[in-house]
Amino acid sequence: IYHIMKMEKSDVCVAVWDFEAIDIADSKDDSGLFEIEPMNELVVGKNVSLYSMVKTSNTDQFMCYAQDANGAIWKLDLSFSNMTQDPECLFSFHAGNIQGVDVSPSTHLMATTAHDRSVRIYDYVDKREVTLTRFKQGGTFLTWAPRVVNPKGGLITVGFDDGVVRLLEVYDPKGLTLVAGRNSSSDAEIRLKQAFKPHTAAVTAMAYEKNGELLATGSLDNTVFLFSVGDRYEAIGFVKVPGPVRELVWSPPTHEKSTLLILCENGHVVEILPPDPEKQDTVSTFELKNISMKHFAFRSIKSKIMRAIIQREQAREKREKEKKERLRKMEQLGQEITEKDLQDDPEVEEEPLPDIYIPETPSRILCGFYSEPGQFWLCLSDLEKDRIVDDIEDPNAYSIENAKQKMEMDRMIKEAEEKKAIKRKLLAKLQKEFKQLLLKNKDLPEHVQFHRAVCQKTK
Known part of the structure; x- marks a missing residue:
């Protein structure tokens, strides 16, 4: 019987018991419990969390494959002989979604981090993992320092769930030189250069200024912290923003001034002009008070556009209805319908309608x-995704099929009304021509005029 056990100091081992010994074992008292030591134990390693194990189909071997919840597949030899092989990690990967990824600006290496509390370095040319290191908190953001900060391309800045920012250096343990070429990547390792905690919540964004003199970090705690870059990063101060930070963007080198664009998840954007570090008073607080700041807020305009469209449509339908009613009354009274009566009425200003739903919370940036x-x-998410859905409260509301049939009937009635309007227009035209003929006939000499009695007799 194989059993996965967790030992002291985070070691994980696989224990093996003799099934026959367990089967014939008997309790010494009425409790029904007995204690038996395992036959053998195989220590897999630290930072391992095995939760399933499968034995190979070959009955002559005692080889098993185990799945690690931290993102790995292990090959375990449970023969416990003189030829027993050490546990071998066949594959290693992140457990869960990758939260941060970036490539070195000067090497063939790539770095990733995730909530599984690991930071991993990959050689994307050889398509293999080079090294990894683990921490007590999950990683939430990662950026590789630009060449202007680290010309050899061996410095990584990583943000974590607890608001900590760590500067990690990729190096060759043989000579402690930064990895900058393919030859030394196989021996690359990660060491901590500096750690500081500017935030009280997860770090969600980091960005280096174009000249490499400043580092900005943003967080879910609605703050952005600025640091001066050097051998050691020194805190300058922080600013409060109206929402959780989504992204930090420094102005490109083509801009004369260096400004920082702070994009918040709730649709707010703040632009700040970095302060002079030497002029900041950080004796009592790091909060930057007198700093140049511009604030932009974005709201949905889709509902306003829809409202204007509905207003125009309702006004048009109302005028059309009034026109039809007026023509119907004129027909009933036997009044003459002229072309002017058939023309559309000029648009009039309608009373304002109730506001259509506009989300109070702007869409996410x-x-x-x-x-x-x-x-x-800016690229924003769907502005109307949280729109309130209208409920059907009327018990006499049309069913889907009845609504379809009513729509078809309305269409047929509309077509009939349009045909009637065309006939009325033609009739009005003929009436007008007839009246003109009567006037012309009246202006003729009496002996050549057509008289109504003669016309009726001829007919």
Whole structure:
């Protein structure tokens, strides 16, 4: 019988018991319990969380494959002989969604982090994992320092769930030199260079200023922290923003001024001009008070456009209905219908309608970037995704089929009314021509005029 056990110091082992010994065992008292030591134990390693194991189909071997909840597949030799092989990790990967990924600006390496509390380095040319390191909190954001900060491309900045930011250095343990070429990537390892905690919630965004002099970090705690970049990163201060930070974007090198665009998830955008670190008083607080800041808020205009369309449609239907009613009354009274009567009435200003639903919370900002000085572009999620759905409260409301039949009947009535309107227009035209003929006939000499009695007799 194989059993997965967790030992002290986070070690995980696989224990093996003799099934026959368990089958014939008997309790010494009425409790029905007995204690038996395992035959053998295989220590797999630290930071391992095995939760399933499958034995190979070959009955002559004692080889098993185990699945690690931390993102790995292990090959375990349970023969417990002189030739027993050490546990081998066949595959290693993140357990869960990857939260941050970036590539080195000067090497063939890529870094990733996830909620499984690991940071991993990959060689995307050789398509293999180079090294990994683990922490006590899950990673939420990762960016590789640009060349202007680290020319050799071996510095990674990682944000974590608890608001901590760590500077990690990728190096060759043989000489402690930063990995910058393919030859040393096989021996690359990660070491901690600096750690600081600017936030009280998960870090969601980080960005280096175009000259590499400043680092900005954003968080779910609605703050953005600025640091001066050097051998050690020094805190400058933080600003409060109106929502959780989604992305941080520095102005590109083509812009004269260096500004930071702060994109919040709730549709707000803040642009700040970085302060002079030497002029900041951080004796009592790191909050930046006197800082140049612009605030932009975005709301849905889709509902307003729909409202205007509905207003125009309702006004048109109302005028059409009034026109039909007026023509019907004129026909009943035997009044003459002229072309002027058939013309559409001029548009009149309608009374304002009740507001259509407009979401109080703006849509989430997905990403954004500067286009030119003073202008930026945003990509937002669906503006109307949270729109309130109208319920059917009328018990006499049409069913789907009845509504369809009514729509078809309304269409047929509308077509008939249009045909009648065309006939009326033609009739009005003929009446007008007849009246003109009567006037012309009246202006003729009496001996050549057509008289109504003669016309009726001829007919």
